[in-house]
Amino acid sequence: MPRSQWAQHADEGRRFGHMTTNISECINAIMKGSRNLPITALIKSSYFRLGELFARKGSEALAQLQVSAEFSQTLMKAIESNSKHVNTMNVYQFDRSRSNFTVEELTAVSGSRQQNYQVLLDEGKCDCGYFQALHISCRHVLAACSHARLDWKRFVHPVYRMESIFNVYRSEFRPIGHEDD
Template structure:
């Protein structure tokens, strides 16, 4: 998480190094203003076409869905919330063969879901087996309304210094 934040800050600061403080602040302000305008327009366009979730989430779900056919799912309760997933083939990034998925506690042994709040391939396999909709396990931050609300704020132009 720290690495991602520092990379974001470095991206904003690129080309601003060794500037006087006032010039540095103005540069960051204008870059953020442009970023919010661009991202806000993209989010609005996604909302207008009826997208429910962010594109980043949908790409992650598509990637994670590729491997659910290579898993055996064992259900351990009548309420369809406790599963053991056995991987039959090696899945990139996996360290072990068996994972416990607890849907009612939003947990998977792989840790992916707890870290990113995006259903991992084990959770998707459990949802598919139990005929549950994976969308109910997605954190609200990935909904397009939430993304749009982040970029809803607008930056005001900075007037002349003498005003």
């Protein structure tokens, strides 16, 4: 196992690919430049930075909603990347309900050690672990969906829908008035 994945290997608490260390790094990036400030200045700086972030991200999400985008651009890029390998796989279906599959990779994919993957669509599981960790369709799920003529979109967690993303940034920060007001 690559060294960069050691910490994630046994971390059952991760959600959507994030671990506590990743989240703290994101917060540190936002707080960069705010070190050694008095507490009031630190809070004010945090408030303004988050206000700007929410305004920018909210505008981006609204623009995506206005062009009827169903999912985020990041998700669509990941799906596009994962679907490049679908035609190089054999898919074997193991039930009438079209939810249990074995997917065999015919060509080596970089970073992959295995050749056969069990995909359980109803349980949201694939042996590669990507499907469970990120809650989006990995290449094996996309191959299974293609084989069974199922829509891969129903296996993507609702958090990736543009409505959900917009709802995160729906709240607006109010400007801080003068202390005398």
